Amino acid sequence: MDKATLYGLEIYNFLNEKLKYYNDEPKDLHEIRDRVKYLIDVLFNESETYRTQLEEFSLQLEAQVEELSKLYEELTAVLDIGKMLHMAIDPRTAIEEVLERIRDIISFDDILVGEFSDFPPQKDFKILHAELKNINFEKVVEIIDVLKKSNKIKPIILERDPILNNEVPIMFIPIESKMKIWGFFLFYGSKKGIFTAGNRKIMESIAEQIAFSYDTLNYLNEKIEKEKLAEQLRIASEIQKSLLPSEIPEFRELDIEAFYRPAYDIGGDYYDVVDLGEKVFMVLADVSGKSVPAALIMTSFRSILRYELEKNEDLTSIVTNLNNYISKEIPQDRFVTAIFIMFDIKNKKIEMINCGHNPTIIYKDGELLSFEAEYMPIGIMDGFIFESQELSYNNEISFVLYTDGITEARNKNIEEFGLDKLIEIFKNNKDKSSKEITKIIIDELDKFVGEASQHDDTTIMIIKSIL
Numbered sequence: 381m382d383k384a385t386l387y388g389l390e391i392y393n394f395l396n397e398k399l400k401y402y403n404d405e406p407k408d409l410h411e412i413r414d415r416v417k418y419l420i421d422v423l424f425n426e427s428e429t430y431r432t433q434l435e436e437f438s439l440q441l442e443a444q445v446e447e448l449s450k451l452y453e454e455l456t457a458v459l460d461i462g463k464m465l466h467m468a469i470d471p472r473t474a475i476e477e478v479l480e481r482i483r484d485i486i487s488f489d490d491i492l493v494g495e496f497s498d499f500p501p502q503k504d505f506k507i508l509h510a511e512l513k514n515i516n517f518e519k520v521v522e523i524i525d526v527l528k529k530s531n532k533i534k535p536i537i538l539e540r541d542p543i544l545n546n547e548v549p550i551m552f553i554p555i556e557s558k559m560k561i562w563g564f565f566l567f568y569g570s571k572k573g574i575f576t577a578g579n580r581k582i583m584e585s586i587a588e589q590i591a592f593s594y595d596t597l598n599y600l601n602e603k604i605e606k607e608k609l610a611e612q613l614r615i616a617s618e619i620q621k622s623l624l625p626s627e628i629p630e631f632r633e634l635d636i637e638a639f640y641r642p643a644y645d646i647g648g649d650y651y652d653v654v655d656l657g658e659k660v661f662m663v664l665a666d667v668s669g670k671s672v673p674a675a676l677i678m679t680s681f682r683s684i685l686r687y688e689l690e691k692n693e694d695l696t697s698i699v700t701n702l703n704n705y706i707s708k709e710i711p712q713d714r715f716v717t718a719i720f721i722m723f724d725i726k727n728k729k730i731e732m733i734n735c736g737h738n739p740t741i742i743y744k745d746g747e748l749l750s751f752e753a754e755y756m757p758i759g760i761m762d763g764f765i766f767e768s769q770e771l772s773y774n775n776e777i778s779f780v781l782y783t784d785g786i787t788e789a790r791n792k793n794i795e796e797f798g799l800d801k802l803i804e805i806f807k808n809n810k811d812k813s814s815k816e817i818t819k820i821i822i823d824e825l826d827k828f829v830g831e832a833s834q835h836d837d838t839t840i841m842i843i844k845s846i847l
Contacts, residue, residue, distance in 0.1 A: 389406070392412050392419070396415070454485045458589070488567040490513055492511075548569050556591055634846060635844040638818070642837045651665070662721040662722075667716050707759050718737055739799065742771070743777065773845070783836070786825060802821065806821070
């Protein structure tokens with residue numbers, strides 16, 4: 381075999397070993413040449429294919445790097461916005477900074493950021509930020525109205541304007557938490573011609589952070605308001621307590637004890653004992669309603685009553701004038717039930733007026749009596765003339781004045797304490813001091829109620845003559 385053949389065979393064997401194409405040996409130099417030529421073509425084609433694949437892979441890798449870079453930029457923007465909102469506390473003050481970061485990641489023509497004025501959201505909202513070139517404010521209201529009518533107060537991308545029906549990309553993103561929809565982002569038109577699902581996702585994340593800031597701000601405001609209200613109630617409670625007798629005046633001929641416990645921090649029950657010299661004035665009243673409104677009426681009631689007591693000692697005039705004033709000053713759906721007593725110790729005579737109040741329990745000279753309500757409550761109608769009832773005693777007399785917080789107190793079985801039980805406890809302990817009787821009644825009441833909540837103010841006054 382000559383040198384050319386040997387050389388050609390060497391080249392052939394090298395190529396075929398790499399490509400593994402032929403399994404048999406070539407017959408002559410001509411076949412070697414043809415095979416070498418074919419193997420070179422195969423090798424060239426494979427290298428071209430590989431080069432093409434490399435180029436495609438390079439393009440794909442470049443696109444992936446670009447996508448990762450964009451994703452990194454978006455995530456960085458979301459983190460930056462989170463920091464802005466955390467620093468601001470009130471999301472409204474951070475909207476301008478937030479929008480600057482949004483511009484870095486989303487292309488848009490017009491934008492409006494709104495805060496809904498009510499909930500569930502209607503068309504009314506206030507503008508937090510607006511850049512409107514292609515649409516006006518009225519158009520934004522129309523678009524939101526269309527979205528609401530079609531129940532689309534949710535993240536949405538539209539390819540056409542729902543009003544004009546022209547091709548323009550729109551992206552609507554509610555600022556929504558689990559509590560409520562606080563506001564929205566409305567993007568109208570895009571320099572890139574579309575809004576993508578990625579744009580929507582990133583804006584949903586930003587809107588969620590803003591909604592969380594709203595929730596936090598709302599929680600802080602509510603907490604501050606509660607603390608303010610608690611402080612106001614504390615002050616009101618102190619003022620109300622100052623209107624009740626700090627201590628009941630002592631009398632040689634009378635033994636008086638009172639107990640008061642409001643259902644809330646402040647209440648609408650009132651009692652008073654006033655030393656008028658030869659006489660002693662006593663009152664126990666219950667304002668309709670509870671808490672602050674009742675306490676305000678009670679304050680007015682007490683002020684006018686004290687003013688009338690300074691002018692005269694005629695019980696009929698005092699109650700009539702008090703009613704006339706209160707009727708004009710309080711709402712029509714409010715009133716005050718009360719029992720008024722003018723005690724003439726020297727002459728052992730008593731004047732009483734019961735204005736819509738609970739029956740007064742009286743123990744006179746060994747006889748148990750009940751003084752029922754004769755007149756309507758105070759504050760229902762002005763111009764009404766009240767007349768007192770007189771009662772005399774020979775040796776001894778006792779009174780039990782109370783509000784319905786005593787008799788209507790309920791236990792867990794919704795059973796009421798009742799008047800009969802109150803009378804029974806009083807009868808069994810009538811020979812004890814007023815202080816002892818009061819304590820026994822309250823102890824029995826608390827035992828009866830148990831763990832059930834107190835639903836009304838609890839007030840009782842025991843008055844006993846001393847032999």
